Amino acid sequence: DWTMGAYREEAIAKIRAQVGTGRVICALSGGVDSSVAAILIHEAIGDQLTCVYVDHGLMRLGESEQVVGMFREHYNLPLIHADESELFLGKLDGVSDPETKRKIIGGLFIEVFEKHAKALGGAEFLAQGTLYPDVIESVSFSGGPSVTIKSHHNVGGLPERMNMKLVEPLRELFKDEVRALGRELGLPAHFIGRHPFPGPGLAIRCPGEITREKLDILRKADAVFIDQIRKHGLYDEIWQAFVAILPVRTVGVMGDGRTYDFACALRAVTSVDGMTADYYPFTHDFLGETATRIINEVQGINRVTYDITSKPPGTIEWE
Numbered sequence: 001d002w003t004m005g006a007y008r009e010e011a012i013a014k015i016r017a018q019v020g021t022g023r024v025i026c027a028l029s030g031g032v033d034s035s036v037a038a039i040l041i042h043e044a045i046g047d048q049l050t051c052v053y054v055d056h057g058l059m060r061l062g063e064s065e066q067v068v069g070m071f072r073e074h075y076n077l078p079l080i081h082a083d084e085s086e087l088f089l090g091k092l093d094g095v096s097d098p099e100t101k102r103k104i105i106g107g108l109f110i111e112v113f114e115k116h117a118k119a120l121g122g123a124e125f126l127a128q129g130t131l132y133p134d135v136i137e138s139v140s141f142s143g144g145p146s147v148t149i150k151s152h153h154n155v156g157g158l159p160e161r162m163n164m165k166l167v168e169p170l171r172e173l174f175k176d177e178v179r180a181l182g183r184e185l186g187l188p189a190h191f192i193g194r195h196p197f198p199g200p201g202l203a204i205r206c207p208g209e210i211t212r213e214k215l216d217i218l219r220k221a222d223a224v225f226i227d228q229i230r231k232h233g234l235y236d237e238i239w240q241a242f243v244a245i246l247p248v249r250t251v252g253v254m255g256d257g258r259t260y261d262f263a264c265a266l267r268a269v270t271s272v273d274g275m276t277a278d279y280y281p282f283t284h285d286f287l288g289e290t291a292t293r294i295i296n297e298v299q300g301i302n303r304v305t306y307d308i309t310s311k312p313p314g315t316i317e318w319e
Ligand code: XMP
Pocket: 150, 151, 152, 153, 154, 196, 197, 198, 199, 200, 240, 274, 275, 311, 314, 315, 316, 317, 318, 319
């Protein structure tokens, strides 16, 4: 008889047996997997765990505050909010090539995490929210030609480089089981049901050069789009939805004045695993209302388009 309550107890016992009196650090991303792993480990070993939230300045509106606030207040979990946005945005300044952006962000992430781990006096163990599909991924893809479409941002290289042992309490679970475990651990439903968000964050939703101005506009437009989706009760039907700010300004008219502002693209897809995806069939009413709201509420955008590319041939993210 296998329930999440029993899994929780078993996992806690295993973590205690593995870690003993050792120290564990965890890179908390705000995603469901690393969050559930951190809460479970904290339940097992308390303050022997420290989490580091690396804030690269590429999160959505209010997101860092929400994530850090929830863990500190609701879970009383030792958490370092490493605000490294100056560093990341500085190194990304003037960079427009998508793979270069990804490499810069991935490299800096490791560097920054290592720095904070050292400042804590080091740790023997690194916690990760690795799931069963992550464990078998290398097998399931081994048949096809190996073409790297995008270099994914993860903490894969860290354990060897830092000479750490891994604590991976979710290794036997699928995504839906992690969500069930998250509910069992008291994570709020809206947090558990959140759409996936990529490691490089808004950087890959801002094609061309990344500027603070563009990020700011993007955050506001994205918040309006998600608000619209929630208000229309569509959030849970959609795998991922977001706005990309386009590297082009276009001419518009507002009141009796001319505008010359950025165009943006709305992206919303359905998918089972992110490997393939279909664009979401919003009604024209929904799209029209959303465009009007974004243009009225977000200064800096005067044109809204809807991306109707499926994957393949498109990818979900723009970069
Ligand atoms: P693409 O754009 O390749 O995205 O169709 C497929 C899924 O992966 C997410 N994604 C990432 N997730 N680190 C992540 O953790 C990354 O570097 C990354 N790049 C894309 C994307 O949001 C979608 O869910």
